[in-house]
Structure formats: C-alpha cells, structure tokens
Amino acid sequence: MVSNQKVSFKTEGEIQEAILQEKARGTPDLEIGQKYGVTFRYIERLITRSQGLNISALKVSKEIKTLYPKNFKEEQTTVWSFKQRGDWATHSGEYRGNWSPYIPRNVILKYSNVGELVLDYFCGAGTTAVECKLLGRKGIAFDINDKSIELAKRNVDFNALSQQLTFTDGEKHLQIYEPELSVGDARELSFIEDNSIDLICAHPPYANIIHYTDSKEGDLSWHIS
Ligand SMILES: C[S@@+](CC[C@H](N)C(=O)[O-])C[C@H]1O[C@@H](n2cnc3c(N)ncnc32)[C@H](O)[C@@H]1O
Numbered sequence: 001m002v003s004n005q006k007v008s009f010k011t012e013g014e015i016q017e018a019i020l021q022e023k024a025r026g027t028p029d030l031e032i033g034q035k036y037g038v039t040f041r042y043i044e045r046l047i048t049r050s051q052g053l054n055i056s057a058l059k060v061s062k063e064i065k066t067l068y069p070k071n072f073k074e075e076q077t078t079v080w081s082f083k084q085r086g087d088w089a090t091h092s093g094e095y096r097g098n099w100s101p102y103i104p105r106n107v108i109l110k111y112s113n114v115g116e117l118v119l120d121y122f123c124g125a126g127t128t129a130v131e132c133k134l135l136g137r138k139g140i141a142f143d144i145n146d147k148s149i150e151l152a153k154r155n156v157d158f159n160a161l162s163q164q165l166t167f168t169d170g171e172k173h174l175q176i177y178e179p180e181l182s183v184g185d186a187r188e189l190s191f192i193e194d195n196s197i198d199l200i201c202a203h204p205p206y207a208n209i210i211h212y213t214d215s216k217e218g219d220l221s222w223h224i225s
Helices: 012-025 029-036 040-051 102-111 127-134 146-156
Strands: 117-120 138-143 180-183
Touching: 012 029, 012 040, 029 040, 102 127, 117 127, 127 138, 127 146, 138 146, 146 180
Parallel strands: 117 138, 138 180
Antiparallel strands: none
C-alpha cells in the first residue's frame, strides 16, 4: 500500500537514515518519495553516496533458477526487441541503466567465436562478463568504480558446468573461462597488447543522465558535452 502521509524529521541526516532503512526493507521508491517528500533523483543520489554505486535495491536475491534464456533465438534484423530484460544466471536490473543480457549475448554470438577474447571497458555489474562465461568466451572487463567491480565479481562467481549450458562448440561442450575483472579507466588501455582482443562489447555511461558514482574522478557519467 502507498502511504500519502509525509513524516517529519528534525534533520536531513535523520531523513536520509530513515530512507536507507526503508530501502533495506525493500520499500518501493514511489512510496518512499511520497512518505518523505523526496524525489526519485534524491533517493538515487543518497544510495549512490552511501553505497558507492548506483543500485536500485539494497538486497537482491541471486538465487540462480536457470543458466540460459528459454527459447532463445539470435536476433536477425537491426531492430532488437526483448519481451523481458532477462534474469537467467545472476542477471538482474539492480545496477541502474545496465543493459539487458540479451544485448551482449547477441553481440558475442554474432561477432566472436568460442574461446576468443572479449573486452568490456564499461563493466558495470558485469553483464557482458557473465555472458562471456556462459558462452565459452574469455572475458576481461574494467570499470572506473571499485564498488562496481566488487559487485561484478560477485555476479560472475557462480558454478557452471559446461554440460549445463545450451551452447556447444560443435559437438563438444564449451570450455568455461572465468572472466578477469579489475578497476580501470576506459580512456587508458594502452597496456593491452595490440591485436589481442577479438571483440569489444561495451556499454558507455549515459552522459549526465544516470550517475554511477558520487562524482568520482574519471567517471564519464558526469561528463557534460
Ligand atoms: C551503462 S554502465 C555499464 C553497465 C553494464 N553494461 C552492465 O550491464 O552492468 C557504464 C559504466 O561505465 C563506468 N564508467 C564511467 N566512466 C568510466 C571510465 N572512465 N572508465 C571505465 N568505466 C567507466 C560506470 O561506472 C558504469 O559502470
């Protein structure tokens, strides 16, 4: 039920503490906004500042129900549309503005081969890295935000036996490669050896729309063109 009753607090600190407690309990943002008289943007900034990354929920169940999308068919036209965002493996919409796992899945399948090396220099919560693991590609990923890399490392940390995966390399089961994730700046990748990457599959930040950190240096989501 949504409560229209606003509550009064003495200080902004008290309001923020109460909002964080509501978030921890899973109260929807709409209800929090109405109860505390704050905007969605205010809640988003508070979470980003307190957690060090922009996430929609403080507790997300990562119980894996399946390791692959049901009835998956590769996209065949230039207009891609997915009925659901996709919640196989550890995928969820928790990381704000992350991409649907159908996108890197299609890109990786179309433009790389099994065992090849895929780079994502805007790792976020690790959607591309998870898909690399599920599709038998080697994955490396960087993000400017250490907290995002921590989350992504939790997301790629699941057990997958190659026999459980739907894709095979010819008749053979896929070899599974654990993705390598680390903090890094997409603008400085000169340490990567020339011609060592087979595919770049990366999803840039939305300039000054969704902020991924509380203005951390180098975070391009604060960039104003
Ligand atoms: C749109 S998000 C990527 C989301 C990701 N595709 C996913 O599904 O979780 C963009 C990411 O770029 C990161 N970022 C911003 N500036 C960066 C930089 N200079 N180098 C590397 N990553 C950066 C942000 O921290 C954010 O995680």
